[in-house]
């Protein structure tokens with residue numbers, strides 16, 4: 001079998017480990033041939049790929065980013081786009097199937113290619129935000145939490161030195177998993193996530209109670225967090241949480257509001273793409289490698305239109321439709337656990 005691998009959407013530490021796991025499993029167990037499409041779907045619609053052999057994946061597990069590059073191209077657009085063109089391109093090059101490593105948008109496109117055009121696809125979940133349904137955790141998330149936790153630890157010493165309130169913004173457009181986990185790990189005094197709008201009065205109360213105990217308050221906020229009433233105000237303007245950070249950033253909006261409400265000098269830090277860069281943690285390397293191995297096995301089982309996924313400690317399969325059918329939001333019970341740290 002000849003499998004084409006692509007990485008699409010925002011990058012994520014662990015992508016290279018998936019590629020390595022897949023190539024080693026395929027070459028060693030099945031004599032599979034691999035090609036890597038460059039720049040995600042762009043390489044598919046533009047017929048831009050390179051051969052991937054065992055030698056190419058040597059030492060790749062520890063390498064951040066993706067050797068295949070990535071983009072947010074839509075495979076239904078452009079001259080070579082759409083199921084018929086893509087199938088023709090695959091036939092021309094003897095490619096039997098596509099291993100699509102991506103998040104919600106990428107996997108939705110993969111599902112459509114299978115549903116509408118019979119293109120043989122296997123999905124591998126990728127999201128630093130951990131927002132994909134039907135997978136307990138995704139690779140990249142653990143690395144992001146480590147980086148955000150280290151940032152909290154570092155902010156704490158400078159906050160203490162000046163008696164300031166620090167507001168750290170982490171990724172999480174739709175869900176607050178990175179904020180929740182790093183906030184608990186770093187001992188934040190308030191964790192603000194998109195699933196739970198809060199009022200500025202409530203945040204100010206938490207911050208003041210920390211100050212009253214003689215501590216420097218530390219607030220972690222996910223980029224998609226909205227203050228009470230903000231969701232409506234933004235949707236009236238046709239904007240959502242994804243557009244909003246690009247317009248200013250929630251931490252930069254919150255810090256002066258907190259300062260005005262409490263009189264405590266406040267500073268904002270936006271962690272941004274540092275969370276997506278560099279080497280994956282050991283956990284993410286292992287998870288990504290296992291997903292790569294199982295994706296190859298799924299192809300040999302003809303599990304087209306399915307995605308490999310982590311359930312508990314096992315790698316299982318689900319339909320891509322199920323994985324793209326909703327968001328993996330932070331459950332109420334998980335947020336409630338964190339509240340012992342607030343204020």
Ligand code: F6P
Nearest residue numbers: 010103128129171172173223276
């Ligand atoms: O979906 C992952 C994510 O990292 C979000 O948390 C963030 O909003 C977005 O990607 C950033 O995308 P880009 O790299 O295109 O700026």
